[in-house]
Amino acid sequence: MGSVSEPHPLVAELVKRHSITVLTLSSPEWDERLAAYIIDNPAKPVGIARPKSAEEVSTIVKAARSHGVKISVRVGGHDVAGRSIADNCLVVDLREINTIEVSEHRGTATIGGGVLIGDLIEKLTPLKLVTPFGYFPTIGYAGWAMMGGYGWLASRFGLGVDQILRARVVTSNGDIVEADAELLKGIRGAGGNFGVIVELGIKIYPLEKTSDIKATLEKYFSGYNKMEKSPYGGCGPFWFPKQDDMSQWMFAVNFNWSSPDLDAGRKYLQQVAALGDGADTTLVKETTPTELINLIIAWSPQRVHGIKAGNAISFQSITERPAKVLGDWLSKRPVDTANVLLVHEMRGQSAEPHPDSCFGARLPHGVIEIVGVCINPDHIVASTQRTQELRQGLKETGDALDVTYASLSQTRDTDVGKLFGDNYQFVMDLKNKYDPTGLFDNTEPRLRP
Numbered sequence: 105m106g107s108v109s110e111p112h113p114l115v116a117e118l119v120k121r122h123s124i125t126v127l128t129l130s131s132p133e134w135d136e137r138l139a140a141y142i143i144d145n146p147a148k149p150v151g152i153a154r155p156k157s158a159e160e161v162s163t164i165v166k167a168a169r170s171h172g173v174k175i176s177v178r179v180g181g182h183d184v185a186g187r188s189i190a191d192n193c194l195v196v197d198l199r200e201i202n203t204i205e206v207s208e209h210r211g212t213a214t215i216g217g218g219v220l221i222g223d224l225i226e227k228l229t230p231l232k233l234v235t236p237f238g239y240f241p242t243i244g245y246a247g248w249a250m251m252g253g254y255g256w257l258a259s260r261f262g263l264g265v266d267q268i269l270r271a272r273v274v275t276s277n278g279d280i281v282e283a284d285a286e287l288l289k290g291i292r293g294a295g296g297n298f299g300v301i302v303e304l305g306i307k308i309y310p311l312e313k314t315s316d317i318k319a320t321l322e323k324y325f326s327g328y329n330k331m332e333k334s335p336y337g338g339c340g341p342f343w344f345p346k347q348d349d350m351s352q353w354m355f356a357v358n359f360n361w362s363s364p365d366l367d368a369g370r371k372y373l374q375q376v377a378a379l380g381d382g383a384d385t386t387l388v389k390e391t392t393p394t395e396l397i398n399l400i401i402a403w404s405p406q407r408v409h410g411i412k413a414g415n416a417i418s419f420q421s422i423t424e425r426p427a428k429v430l431g432d433w434l435s436k437r438p439v440d441t442a443n444v445l446l447v448h449e450m451r452g453q454s455a456e457p458h459p460d461s462c463f464g465a466r467l468p469h470g471v472i473e474i475v476g477v478c479i480n481p482d483h484i485v486a487s488t489q490r491t492q493e494l495r496q497g498l499k500e501t502g503d504a505l506d507v508t509y510a511s512l513s514q515t516r517d518t519d520v521g522k523l524f525g526d527n528y529q530f531v532m533d534l535k536n537k538y539d540p541t542g543l544f545d546n547t548e549p550r551l552r553p
């Protein structure tokens with residue numbers, strides 16, 4: 105039934121009673137809309153319905169059923185044998201059900217049943233997110249994922265079927281249902297056999313650059329040591345654990361620019377960013393000291409375990425030897441989410457001798473702060489041990505300065521004689537003058553043993 109002049113009664117009903125867009129052979133867009141990967145498909149469907157919602161799909165399914173017409177679902181049209189366009193069936197072209205929503209926690213996305221792989225990846229990439237995907241962007245995601253879903257990232261995250269968390273389905277009697285565990289199991293492998301999938305909930309993942317942390321670190325320091333420094337530009341490199349799975353350390357640089365000449369600041373930032381491959385500078389913005397402090401507070405735990413897990417060691421600059429030790433150490437997994445490693449840089453004004461201060465470390469240098477503290481008390485022993493290993497390794501380079509930063513170091517690692525240098529006697533005389541009985545001896549740096 106149905107011809108160019110007389111549409112199939114199902115098509116006529118859908119158009120007339122339900123105002124659903126249905127193309128027939130006489131529609132100008134017929135050929136374009138029917139076009140699929142296989143060109144020489146002789147199948148002649150009775151029409152192409154283009155629903156915009158699950159409700160429209162439900163109406164189509166009910167109507168097709170009452171007319172005894174089978175439907176065939178098409179999205180990307182990449183079925184290798186053209187089976188989504190079948191003879192005497194109503195093609196349900198889902199490509200207008202194509203919304204993509206990323207959850208607030210960025211671990212899942214809700215996508216329409218008509219979403220193409222390319223559109224999904226295009227949406228996720230600028231958000232620095234990804235999910236496994238097949239080789240062709242024009243393949244429908246649901247059709248790809250439901251039947252297996254081989255492709256990029258499968259060895260890391262699994263097949264397409266493994267990404268499907270939930271599904272909204274229009275069943276053969278037109279009901280719109282949320283798939284239960286049994287139906288989901290069927291959908292994850294047997295595709296559209298059980299209904300029209302109008303929505304899928306899928307897993308998504310952070311899009312990370314996989315880089316060699318050791319090489320990145322060495323490149324950063326060798327470049328930074330050669331870079332002409334501005335007194336307005338401050339760079340504090342730091343490493344923190346990848347928070348979701350603790351599998352590796354992430355590398356970042358606290359960048360600050362303290363001159364009103366922002367153009368010069370942007371250029372300086374670009375110079376620093378060029379020291380790391382593909383560094384992301386989008387988080388750098390104008391800020392206020394208050395905002396900065398609040399950011400740090402929001403980011404850092406306020407109370408932690410690990411009384412012996414913090415330490416520091418100083419170098420004039422992070423040359424090849426200490427960089428190698430740091431790189432080797434960072435190649436191992438972090439122990440606790442609170443672990444951090446950072447470098448405080450001392451140069452410009454802060455590195456110049458000041459006759460009115462007894463602070464000893466008045467020379468250009470970097471303090472490597474090893475923060476082995478823990479949120480989880482079960483990690484204290486391992487984390488403390490790793491702190492000590494790193495400090496020992498750095499010390500064994502023979503390049504460390506005699507001075508260290510007392511407030512970040514364990515007491516036994518601070519040599520007060522070296523810390524105060526020429527001012528040592530002055531400091532001791534002052535101590536004896538003002539605190540002869542040792543009332544205040546529990547003070548860092550400890551002047552008396």
Ligand SMILES: Cc1cc2nc3c(=O)[nH]c(=O)nc-3n(C[C@H](O)[C@H](O)[C@H](O)COP(=O)(O)OP(=O)(O)OC[C@H]3O[C@@H](n4cnc5c(N)ncnc54)[C@H](O)[C@@H]3O)c2cc1C
Pocket residue numbers: 141176177178179180181182183184187188198217218237238239240242243244245246247248249251252253254255295296297299300301302
């Ligand atoms: C060039 C090419 C490259 C390919 N590359 C890969 C690859 O890298 N990895 C891989 O695993 N596969 C690949 N395939 C196979 C492809 O993933 C499957 O054929 C997939 O089903 C195509 O989906 P589609 O929506 O593009 O195709 P369509 O022809 O539109 O649909 C195919 C079938 O999927 C079902 N279907 C699709 N969407 C729905 C839905 N929302 N609800 C219910 N049923 C639905 C229907 O039964 C339909 O007949 C490739 C195929 C081609 C032709």
